[in-house]
Amino acid sequence: MPGLPLEGLRIVDLGVALAVPYGTMLLADLGAQVIRVESTQVFPNQTRGILARPSKKAVETMAPISGGYPDREPGERPWNRFPWANCTGRNKLGMTVDLRKPSGLAVLSRLVRISDAVVENNTPASLERLGITYEWLRAIREDIIYVQLSSFGQNGPYRDYRALGLQVDAFCGHDMLRRYRDRDPSYNTWAVPSDFAGGVAAASACILALLHRRRTGQGQHVDISMVENFINLIGHIVMDYTMNGRVQESYGNRDPDMVQGVYRCKGDDRWVAITIATDEQWKGFVAAAGNPEWTRDPRFTTVTDRIRNQDALDPFIQSFTSQYDHRDVAELLQRHGVPAGPVLDDADAFADPHLKARGFFIPVSHPDAGRHLYPGMPWKLSRTPLGVRTPPVRLGEHNQYIYKELLGYSDEEYRELETEGHIGTEYAPHIR
Amino acid sequence: MVSQALEGVRVLDLTRHVAGPMCTKLLADYGADVIKIERPGRGDPARWIGPFLHDLPHPERSGLFLHLNTNKRGITLNLKTETGRAIFFRLLATADIVVENFHPRVMPSLGLDYAALSAVRPNLVMTSISNFGQTGPYRDWSASDLILYAMGHEMWGTGQPDAEPAGMANKLNLHMAGLMAYMATLGAFFGAQFQGVGQQVDVSIMEVLASSIDRRAPSLLAYQYCGERAVRIPSVHGVDAPPFVNYCADGFFEITVGINWWAEFVSAIGEDWIRDPEFKPPVRTVQARERFDSHWIPWCMARTKKEIVSLFQKAGIPCAPLNTTEDLVNDPQLTERGFFIDIDHPMAGRLTYPGAPFRLPASPFQIRRPAPMLGQHNSEIIGELGYSAGDLEVLSAAGVI
Numbered sequence: 001m002p003g004l005p006l007e008g009l010r011i012v013d014l015g016v017a018l019a020v021p022y023g024t025m026l027l028a029d030l031g032a033q034v035i036r037v038e039s040t041q042v043f044p045n046q047t048r049g050i051l052a053r054p055s056k057k058a059v060e061t062m063a064p065i066s067g068g069y070p071d072r073e074p075g076e077r078p079w080n081r082f083p084w085a086n087c088t089g090r091n092k093l094g095m096t097v098d099l100r101k102p103s104g105l106a107v108l109s110r111l112v113r114i115s116d117a118v119v120e121n122n123t124p125a126s127l128e129r130l131g132i133t134y135e136w137l138r139a140i141r142e143d144i145i146y147v148q149l150s151s152f153g154q155n156g157p158y159r160d161y162r163a164l165g166l167q168v169d170a171f172c173g174h175d176m177l178r179r180y181r182d183r184d185p186s187y188n189t190w191a192v193p194s195d196f197a198g199g200v201a202a203a204s205a206c207i208l209a210l211l212h213r214r215r216t217g218q219g220q221h222v223d224i225s226m227v228e229n230f231i232n233l234i235g236h237i238v239m240d241y242t243m244n245g246r247v248q249e250s251y252g253n254r255d256p257d258m259v260q261g262v263y264r265c266k267g268d269d270r271w272v273a274i275t276i277a278t279d280e281q282w283k284g285f286v287a288a289a290g291n292p293e294w295t296r297d298p299r300f301t302t303v304t305d306r307i308r309n310q311d312a313l314d315p316f317i318q319s320f321t322s323q324y325d326h327r328d329v330a331e332l333l334q335r336h337g338v339p340a341g342p343v344l345d346d347a348d349a350f351a352d353p354h355l356k357a358r359g360f361f362i363p364v365s366h367p368d369a370g371r372h373l374y375p376g377m378p379w380k381l382s383r384t385p386l387g388v389r390t391p392p393v394r395l396g397e398h399n400q401y402i403y404k405e406l407l408g409y410s411d412e413e414y415r416e417l418e419t420e421g422h423i424g425t426e427y428a429p430h431i432r
Numbered sequence: 433m434v435s436q437a438l439e440g441v442r443v444l445d446l447t448r449h450v451a452g453p454m455c456t457k458l459l460a461d462y463g464a465d466v467i468k469i470e471r472p473g474r475g476d477p478a479r480w481i482g483p484f485l486h487d488l489p490h491p492e493r494s495g496l497f498l499h500l501n502t503n504k505r506g507i508t509l510n511l512k513t514e515t516g517r518a519i520f521f522r523l524l525a526t527a528d529i530v531v532e533n534f535h536p537r538v539m540p541s542l543g544l545d546y547a548a549l550s551a552v553r554p555n556l557v558m559t560s561i562s563n564f565g566q567t568g569p570y571r572d573w574s575a576s577d578l579i580l581y582a583m584g585h586e587m588w589g590t591g592q593p594d595a596e597p598a599g600m601a602n603k604l605n606l607h608m609a610g611l612m613a614y615m616a617t618l619g620a621f622f623g624a625q626f627q628g629v630g631q632q633v634d635v636s637i638m639e640v641l642a643s644s645i646d647r648r649a650p651s652l653l654a655y656q657y658c659g660e661r662a663v664r665i666p667s668v669h670g671v672d673a674p675p676f677v678n679y680c681a682d683g684f685f686e687i688t689v690g691i692n693w694w695a696e697f698v699s700a701i702g703e704d705w706i707r708d709p710e711f712k713p714p715v716r717t718v719q720a721r722e723r724f725d726s727h728w729i730p731w732c733m734a735r736t737k738k739e740i741v742s743l744f745q746k747a748g749i750p751c752a753p754l755n756t757t758e759d760l761v762n763d764p765q766l767t768e769r770g771f772f773i774d775i776d777h778p779m780a781g782r783l784t785y786p787g788a789p790f791r792l793p794a795s796p797f798q799i800r801r802p803a804p805m806l807g808q809h810n811s812e813i814i815g816e817l818g819y820s821a822g823d824l825e826v827l828s829a830a831g832v833i
Contacts, residue, residue, distance in 0.1 A: 002627055002629040003627045005620055005623025005627060006622060006623070007627065022645040027619075030619040030623075045692050046692075050690070050691060050692065061716075063662065064651065064655065064658055064660040065647060065650050068650075068653075068655070068658040068660060081657075083650045083653045083654040083657055084645075084650045088645065153765075153769055153791075155768070155769065156764075156765045156768040157768060158765040160745075161752075162745065162748055163752055164688055165646075166686055167686050167687075167688070167751060167752035168752070169686075170677075170684075170685070170686035170752045171752040171753065172755065172760065173754075173756055173757050173760055174600070174601055174604075175684070175754045176754055176755070176756055178599065178600050178601050180595060180598060184679075184684070185677050185754055186675065186677040186684065188667065188676075189589070189592075189598065189665070190667075190676050191586075191600065191646060191647065192645075192646045193600060193604060193644075193646045195646060196608060196644045197608060197611060200608075200612050200615050201611070201789055201790050203615050204458070204611070204614055204618055204790070205792060207622055208437040208438070208462055208795065209437070209792055209794075209795070210622065211621075211622060211795075212435075212792070214625070215435075216435070216794075218794050220792055221793065222791065223790075225769070225771075225791075227766070228766070228787070228788065228790075229789040229790060231760065231771070232607075232786045232789045233607035235496075235499035235786045236482075236483060236495050236496035236500075236603065237483075237601065237602065238757050238760065238761065238786055239483060239495030239783065239784075239786075240482075240483035240757070242772075242783055242784035242785070243484075243485045243495050243783055244483060244487060246483070247756045247758045248757060251602050252598070252599070253578055253596065253598065253599045255576075255602060256602075257481060257482070258576070260576065260578055262578070262587075262597055262599075263596075264596075271582070271596060271597055272582075273576075273579045273582035273583075275575075275578060275579060337574065338574070339574035339576050339579055340579065341575060341579035341580070341582050341583040343583075344583050344584075344588065345588040345589070345661050346655035348588075349652060350652070350656075353569050354568045354569050354570040355639075355642065357567070357568040357569055358636070360642065360643075373656055374656070375642055375643045375648070375649040375652045376639075376643060377639070377643065378612050378636070378640040378642075378643045378644075379612070379613070379616045379633055379634060379635040379636070379640070380565070380633070380636075381620060381632075381633060381634075382546065382632040382633075382634070383629055383630075384623065384627075384629055384631065
């Protein structure tokens, strides 16, 4: 069996919240040894929970995405049961060290010496204040790669601004571009595609820098602004402004070049997404709908007519879709060559025959969370299949191995570091 | 002269529309020699999708196409002809990576599946991007940005309960998938170079979205953990105080307070009303929420986005204005960082484009050329293979190029 693509590389993951833990997971999936460096003395926001030790009552008030601990029970070690963290923890090793102490920096320095890259996305300048800078890292290892992901970048007037993915999206204009066409953006549900994009960018940039280092022996300091990365994903919308001076409004679920929307189906809160771009697809739609009278309405004759008159067309389309189950109508339309797909809720996704056939969900047993199906990999490799080699990493899970085997600390030194509060598997009692 | 990370890497780019070109744009922007292969005649359909310069449809003036195809060289080639495929295989002999985003049945039907390609280039990385992947019951389904979002992502839980599920910005999901395919391609290429393992990468856009850290993956896991689905929650009259999106004197701003930043929030506002103990999150009663709003809304309406963002940022609270594209292009931070760049194009003129998505000072993003015009590099690239000017004319007349 040939090795995974990034086998033999070691990455230090100083990431918090969503983006970098997600990006380093992609590197871990590809075979890199990713070591998550956390602290039992500091509880970073939105990383292993909203609170370290939430009450059962507090957990119950939260939406499932944040309060959805197994069986809604925070359990003895809630930080190992938090859905967000357990989505990004697979295939990683984990250690704890308190980087606020010089003895903690000495531990990190030993780790950096044997690592290829360090990746982080802490609050601006927070690592700098601890003395962790590119210069410091490079003095330890000349060819180190240091990837810093931040909201606005490592210089400029907003360098120190705090923003989560929500604020990055807002700043990039995304809230204005995705609002309902007839409602203001305060009706938006929060979303963080910029965190997704930031994580993928951090992983991509890390591999680019590794390629460059293989060729030249040179390390480097990578600076990624989540804002700048995200703007590249809405480039056409930005260019409408730079080319034509047009500030685009939201299309809602519609599209300027096609008839497109989400339509109600039979059942409670069931929907189907449909796109009709061409005359061919319109013909297919008409046939699937059983050639009803209204499809011959002169307002719906050409592509342009249908786009222009979509307000009039939509109720007719919905009168058709609402007779069917959301999956059935999508299949019916697909059989007639019309792009369509059911809006799948979380339960639907686990029952989806395609995701099942592709083996998308992967069963994972986790000592503190139990056995569950986890969402899997976004892509497949033909010769070196990716998989879950180890379950989502627990706080300090591999302290013994990392300190003793990798970093060469003696049993006595290990005990000392434990006493100093570096090594542990639980957050310090003062952390709520 | 600094070199780029992918200098000397040759990519044959069979992609069109959005997701594939986004992937190969990033390969090209960081140094790869990307040869974009389009079908003769109309070329990449993205050439025919707006926005167009001055709103006049023209295949060399689409903002979508111009942005997604920087730094590529372009040829036309009809892969349905034998000669077209012969030229493709001769180019393949010099290639490290092939990227394609046809329907999964297309490449095998042309005799261009991974087995055939890797017989010529054993260490080849071939990235295949498709709506649903190269296998499975939906393999041959058609889809769109919206449909993939509906099926793969968190659409059902996005929006208001009294309205339809809501999408993202136009074509955002396809761009996201392109970025992910880029990451996958780089990873596989690293393996091909240093583990000696060339292989095919099967990127399913639906699965990219279903595994996204933007809510969907944690929601799916939370459903496994506790059996509850992510549902659409009324954002305006919910319990969060303040909500994420708020009105102010000149627009909207986004703030996250919750339990984590409550103390900072109280001291930043610094007025008596905010010290009401019932305001501390989570706010549990409608009365408390209404009382909060009766102070909070006038407080916001008396201030501008700029004042509010600067006040809360000083207090260390995550807060940002809801910008428009106009705000973005004129933003002082992006200006100081020199983010936006001007690129000259023979048919579209000098236009402003988004710049580097990530900054690698030792192996940087560089614009070496604008997006190719249809068939612009036919004689340069196909000519290199030994075809004369006369041969090219014959190929063109035969509809091969």
